[in-house]
Structure formats: C-alpha cells, structure tokens
Amino acid sequence: MAEAETLGALLTWARNELxxxxxxxxxxxxxxxxxxxxxxxxxxxxxxxxxxxxxDERDLAQQLINQRIAGKPVHRILGFREFYGLNLKLSEETLEPRPDTETLVELVLDEVRRLGGEDRPWRVLDLGTGTGAIALALLSVLPEARATGADISADALATARANADMNGCGHRFEACLSDWFESVHGRFDIIVSNPPYIREDDWSDLAIEVREHDPRRALVAGQDGLDAYRRLAAEGSAFLAVGGILAVEIGHDQKESVTGLFTEQGFRLRAHGRDLAGHDRALVFGPGNSS
Incomplete structure (x- = not known):
C-alpha cells in the first residue's frame, strides 16, 4: 500500500511499483x-x-497502479489519449489511437497540399472512425473541410461525436452508423480508414493490453488480415469524387498484398508512408487513370 505523503514520494513509489x-x-x-x-x-x-x-489521492493512486500492473493500458485507465495534438476520449468500443496512425494523417495532408491546398472545402469520409481520431486530426488542419465518421458501433460514434464537440469541430463532423459503406451516401474527396488488419492466428500473440482492452472486431480481419481491404477496394470507387483519394493504414508487412487488392479494382498507388520505426504504415490510392 502506498505510504507516500508528498508528491515526489508518490511518484517514486508508483514508478518503483510499475x-x-x-x-x-x-x-x-x-x-x-x-x-x-x-x-x-x-x-x-x-x-x-x-x-x-x-x-484519498494515495488510495486512488494505489487502485490505478494495480490496474496498470494487471495489464490495463494507462490511457484506458485515464479514459483519454492525445492524438495529433487533440485530446480524445476513449470508450469500450473504440481503439486507442496510436502514434503510428499519425503517419496516415500526414500522408493524406501531403496529398491534399499537392492536390489543391488546405483551404479547399474537402469532403472527408473516415470509415471505422472509432474515437474520430483521423477525421478530427484532418479537420484540425483543414479549416473548410467537413467529415463524416462512419462506424458499426453506436458507442464509438457517440465517443467520436463527443470528441468532435470537445475539440471544436462538432459543426463540421457528422456521425454515420454504417457497416463500412452500407449506409453512406454521396461522394468524397478523401476516403480514409484504419481498418482491422490483424490475422486470426495472430490474435492470441498480441499483448494483454490489446487482447483484453481493445475491441476485437476493430483489429481482426480474417485469416489473412485482408478482409477489410477487399471491401474497401471493391466498393470505394463508387464513393470517390473525381480526383479523389482513398488512404488506408496497413500492417508492417502488408504493402504489397494491399496494393495488389486495390490495383485489381482499378486503383493506382499514389504514395506510401513509413512510421517512426521505418515500417510501411500507410498507403494512398487514386483512380488508375489519375495523374
């Protein structure tokens, strides 16, 4: 039990326990x-x-340290996480946004600047929006953009809506309850997604922080981890505006297989990005005849 009576002593105790x-x-x-x-x-x-x-502070610190030792991720304990400079609430049915996903945001913004600049009224669709992290990160940089965040989970959409309001983007963010494109209408300049891409057989090897606290259906995508990409590639072009782009996060070893799925459906790889560890992490596609 924590016996610390000062802030410095409490920090030392907590660090030593962990x-x-x-x-x-x-x-x-x-x-x-x-x-x-x-x-x-x-x-x-x-x-x-x-x-x-x-x-009371000592008792609560003890409780939270015990939760962390039991495998609960620190940001799940806190109930929020920072992503791309935004403070985002978490809930049971949302993934915890990771720094690797900022690679996808940066890659999309690079393409936006090449295609016409940040001040255009971009229409954004974020599929599997979760906390709204990707959509809201884009809205934070693109002042005239509007985004639709689609998710199969009503809980996730409520969290995304709260995050949009909390970060001053609520008037430019629309939540859509949808199984991928199923309930989506219209065309978009930017379609973006961090879809499930873990293989079924790899689930049991994931860290306890992931297996017991992140929603499984937001991570696992069939025996080869490619089921979500197949659907995005097959249906995406019907929702892209002329000159639009479709961008996805990928697993570190999926660049070739995901690129193949999209090229088979008439897309062309426009750009790819690597995360801080040097792994392939994000791909941007456009129509096969795009320049």
Missing part, C-alpha cells in the same frame, strides 16, 4: 497516473515535490 512488475514504460506511466490522481503537472513535480498528498 518497474518491479515489469512495466516497460514505468516512469512515464507512473507520471501520467500520479498527475491524473493529484491534478498536477510535470512542472509541479519539479517545483513542488513536497506538495502534500491526501489519503
């Missing part, structure tokens, strides 16, 4: 959890390490 349990980012997770419990900042830890800690 490190002893084998948590790889013990220092970061301890800081995030203690800051959350005490409503303090990194500056407070430096300038006021002797700040008193109440019994």
């Amino acid at each position: 490190a002893s349990a084998g948590i790889s980012e013990a220092s970061l997770d301890a800081r995030l959890l203690v800051e959350h419990v005490t409503q303090t900042t990194r500056l407070d830890a430096v300038s006021r390490p002797d700040r008193p800690v109440s019994d």
